[in-house]
Amino acid sequence: MSSLVSRRDLDFQLFEWLEAGRLAGRAAFADHAPDTFAAAIDTATRLAERHFAPHNRKADLEEPRLENGRVVTVPEAKTALDAFAAAGFFAMEVPVDDGGMGLPHLVALACFGLFDAANIATASYPLLTIAAANLIERFGSHDQKQRYLPHLRAGRFFGTMALTEPQAGSSLGDVRTTATPAADGTWRLKGAKIFISGGEHELADNIVHLVLCRIAGAPAGPRGLSLMLVSRFAVGDDGALGQRNDVALAGLIHKMGWRGTTSTMLNFGEGDACVAEIVGAPGQGLAQMFQMMNEARIGVGLGAVMLGYAGYLQALAYAKGRPQGRPAEAKDATRPQVPIVEHADVRRMLLAQKAYVEGGLALCLYAGRLVDDARTHPDAEERARAHRLLDMLTPIVKAWPAEWCLEANKLAIQVHGGYGYTREYPVEQLYRDNRLNPIHEGTNGIQALDLLGRKAMLEDGRLLADLVAGIRATADAAAGSDALAGLAGPLAAAVDRLESATARVRTVLAAGRATAALANATPYLDMAGHVVVAWLWLDQALVAERGLAAATADDHDFYQGKLAACRWFFRWELPKAAHWASLVEDMDMTVLDTDPGWL
C-alpha cells in the first residue's frame, strides 16, 4: 500500500463522489476515458514513490547551499524532476494536440497531490513552474509563448513568482522594484526581492522569473504594478540560451521546513542591466496575479492536505503495529500489550486526522472540479455558477487545510509519542513542512479578509447564496437517508448561522465600520470553513451509504469509515462553528477595544 494517500479514498472521491469519469465526455477531454485518468494517477504514484519520497528526508537534512557561487542541491532532486519532466507532468493540463497530457484540472490536482505527499519541497519546483507557464499562456505575448512556454512545459526551464519585497509582503501594493523602458522595447529592472522559492539553482537549464514591479512614474499602490518576465539567460528563437541576465543571488533563506526548496533573496539590476519583458499590459500586474490566484491557492490547500494525509497514514500504521498498554477493563500485566489503536484516545486522534485530511481533500478536489466546470461545462450558466462558487470557496480551500491538516500533523506526532518527536520518524518533518501553509500565498488572516470583506459581499451576496443553496440541497438529501438523517438538521442549522453572521457583517460594512468587521474575520472564516467541510463530508457520506448497500468486505470497511468520520466531524467539530458564529453575530469588539499599549 502506498504511504502517500489512500488510493481507495482518492478513487472514491474522484470517481464515485465527484464523477470525474463524466469529464471524459466533454470535448476538451475527448482523448480521455476514466481509465486513462486512473492511469495518470498510477504513473504519478509510481514516480512519486520511486523518485520523490526516497529523498524527502535527505533534502530536509542537506539544505541547498552555496558552493563557489553556485547553489548545490541534493542530486536526487534533479533526478526526480527529470523523471517528472520525462513523464510529461509539467504539461498535465496542456491539450493533447499541443503535446500535453490533456487532463482535467481535477485529475491533474490528484496527480500533483501525490508528489506533494512524497516530497513537498521538490514538488514545489514544478508547482511554481506550472503556475508561471499558466500566467504566460494567459497574459503573455505571442512571442513570449513561443520562446518560453515549450521549455517550461517540458521542464527544461523552471519558473518563479517574484512578488515579495522586504517592505512589501501582505501589502504587495508597496512593491518598489522599478522598471524603466529601454530603446529596444524591453525594460530594465532594479530592485530586491525576498522569499523567492526556486530563485536560484541548477536543477533546470534556465529560470524564468515573473516579477511584480512598478514602471517608473506609475502611481503608488496596487494599481501601479506591472508584471515583468526576467529570464536568467537570454533565450533565442531556437531556444538556445545566450547571455546571463543581471539577476544576482543576495542570499539563501533557511526555513523551519520545506528545506529542500531553495528560498532566496534576489537582486535585479545591481550590476550592468537586468533585461525584462512586460507580461500583459502596464498597471495590470496585480490584477493578472489575482486572476491566477484561485488555482495557486487550491495548490497550497492541496499541499497542506497531502502533508496531513501522509502523516495520518504514518500514524495509522504506527498505531496498528505498536503494542503498548492494555484495555481499561483488563489491565492484567501478564497479558501481552495491545496495539495502541485499541486505546480510545488514540483512536480519537486517528479519527480526527481522517476527518481533517479526507475532508480537506474533498474540499480541494471539489474546488478542482469547479475549475473544470468553470472552463468546460457545456452549459454557460453552469460555468458561471461554478466560477462564482470557486471564487467564494477559494479562501477556505487555501486556509482550512493549512489550519486543520497542520492540526492533523500535530496529532500524528502525538500518536507516535516520543518517537514522533524524533527525526528517525517522518511525522515531525511533515509538521514542520506544513507550518508554512498558513503563511504563504496570502496568510490565513488575508484569506479571512478576502472571504468576509470581498467574496461574501460580491454581487450583493450571490456567491454566498450559491454556496448556501448547495449546502441546503445536501442537507435535504440527507433528511431522506436512513443512516444520515440525523445530520441534516445540524447542517441546516449551521448554514443558517452562516447566513445570519454574514447578514451582520453586511450591515456593519454598510455602516462604514469596516474595522469592526475585519476584527471578526478569522472566526468568520473558521465558521465558514467548518460548515463547508461538514457539507462535503455529508455529501460524501450519502454516496458512501449508497455504496454500502452492495459492498464487498473491504469496501464495506471503507464505506463505514466514511460514515464514521462524517459522524465524528458533525459531533466533535461542527459545533465549534456555533461559537465562531456568535462572535461574528455579536460583532465582538474585545480585540479593537484593546489598546496596543496594553499588550
Place this chain on the structure above:
Amino acid sequence: MSSLVSRRDLDFQLFEWLEAGRLAGRAAFADHAPDTFAAAIDTATRLAERHFAPHNRKADLEEPRLENGRVVTVPEAKTALDAFAAAGFFAMEVPVDDGGMGLPHLVALACFGLFDAANIATASYPLLTIAAANLIERFGSHDQKQRYLPHLRAGRFFGTMALTEPQAGSSLGDVRTTATPAADGTWRLKGAKIFISGGEHELADNIVHLVLCRIAGAPAGPRGLSLMLVSRFAVGDDGALGQRNDVALAGLIHKMGWRGTTSTMLNFGEGDACVAEIVGAPGQGLAQMFQMMNEARIGVGLGAVMLGYAGYLQALAYAKGRPQGRPAEAKDATRPQVPIVEHADVRRMLLAQKAYVEGGLALCLYAGRLVDDARTHPDAEERARAHRLLDMLTPIVKAWPAEWCLEANKLAIQVHGGYGYTREYPVEQLYRDNRLNPIHEGTNGIQALDLLGRKAMLEDGRLLADLVAGIRATADAAAGSDALAGLAGPLAAAVDRLESATARVRTVLAAGRATAALANATPYLDMAGHVVVAWLWLDQALVAERGLAAATADDHDFYQGKLAACRWFFRWELPKAAHWASLVEDMDMTVLDTDPGWL
C-alpha cells in the same frame, strides 16, 4: 526590557495576586523577605540573559554529537551551567542552614522559568538534576544522601530519570530492566533505556541515573518495579570519583527541538557489571516516582508556558516595529504603512497569546503556591486542602500549557509572517521546542485519563469539590465588581457544566463502562483546563481592577491589559468549554463505535 518574560507581570502574579511576600512570614522561609525573593529573580534574569539565551540558537544548530566515543556539546552550555551552579541555583529550595537558597517553591519556579524561556535545552540539565536530588532526599538512604546529595546540589553531578524502554513508554509497568542482588548488598542491572535526557555528556563530573527496573522474580506490572541509582562513576565517601560503571551509550536520538539536550539510548550492564543501589524499598519504584510527579509536571507545564511567553514577547515587539499595510478605512497608498499591531487580526493574535501565556503562568504559579501551602502552611487543614487541590490540578497544569502555549507559539510565527518561518528569527525554534511538552512526562492523553479516571473520582469527589468551591468563590467576588460582574455568570455556568460532566463520568464508571468514559477523557481535560484558566484569569482581573484604582500611567496600561486579556479569554475561549462538556455529558460513543478496520 527582558525578552524572557514581562517582569511587571511576573511581579504582579507573584506579589500582588499570589501574595508571595507572605511566605516570608513562615518559619521555613524566615531568612527571607519579599525583596530577597525579588533579588533571586533578578539574579536568575541576569544569568539567563547573560549565559543561557545567547547560545539558545547555537545549541539548536549544533546538536550534541559523538566524537571519539565522547559526547560533545557546545562549550557555552557548560559555561552557562557552571554559572548556574556557582550562583547556587541547583539548591534553590534547599534550606539556608544546609547551604541552599531556602526559597519557597513558588519563587524557585519563577526563577527557573527564566532559564526555560532563555534556553530550555540547557535548562533541562538542572531540571533533571534537581528532580533526581529531590528523589534521593525523599527516599534515599542516609548514606546515599551523604554521598550524592551535596554534589547534585552543587551542580557537580547531574541527574537523569531513566524510565522509558522501547516497549515501555506510557505503559511503564512493562519495564524489563532487571536487577539482581550482589553479595555486597548492591545490585547488578541489565537492560536498555531510551529517551534518557542528559544520559551522556561531559557537562558535569558525574551522572547519577535513577533507573526504574524490576528485581529478578518480582511480579509483572507496576507493583513489581523498583528504583535504582546508577552512578556513572563510583563515588567515595570523600566524594572522589572511582571506577567507571557499566553504563554504555547505545546511541544519540535526534529530535525536532530541544536539540541542545542530549537524548540518549543507554545500555546498563552490557559489559562486566552495572553496579546499582536501591533507592527506597523494593517494589516501590513507581509509587516513589508518582509521589514526585506533581512537581515534575508543574516543571513541564512551566516550560511550555515560558516558551510561549518568550514567543509572545517576540511577536509583540515585531508587531509594534513592523510597518505593513494601512488601516481598512484609509488605504491611501501614498501614506506610510502602519505597524501591524494596528491591524485587528494581528492584535487578535497578540491578545490570544497574552491570554494563553499569562493564563498558563498563573496556572503554574498557582500550583507552585499550593506546593508551598501543602508543605508549610501553618494550618494542617489548609495543608491538606492545598495538597488535594494540587493533586486535582496537576494534570491540567501539565497539559493545558503544553496545548495552548504551543498554540501561542504557532500564533507568534503567524504574526511574523514569512520571517517567522525562517531560522533567522527565534519563534520557529520556540515552536519546535514546545512541541515536546504535550508528549513527555506523561502524554496529554495520559493526563486526561489521570484527571477523569482518578483525580476527579478520588475521595468520593472531594478534590473536585475543593476546586469547584474555589472557582465559585471567585465568581461570587466578581459578581460584586464594577468592571467584572458580567463575567461572574459565565464562570458559574461553566463550573456547573464541569460538575454535571463529572457526575456523568462517575455514573458511567460506576456502571463498569470505563472505556466509554476514557473515550471522552480529552474533552473532559480540555473543558476542565479552560474552566480553571478562566477562573485564574478572573481572579487576577479582580486584583488588577483594585490596582487600577490608584495606578500610575504605566501601571494603568498594565492593569488594563490584564482586564482585556481576561475579557478576551471569557468571550473567545471559555465558550469552547460548553462544547467539550456536551461531549462528556452525552458520553459520546462515536470514537468507540468506529472499528479500527474502518480507519
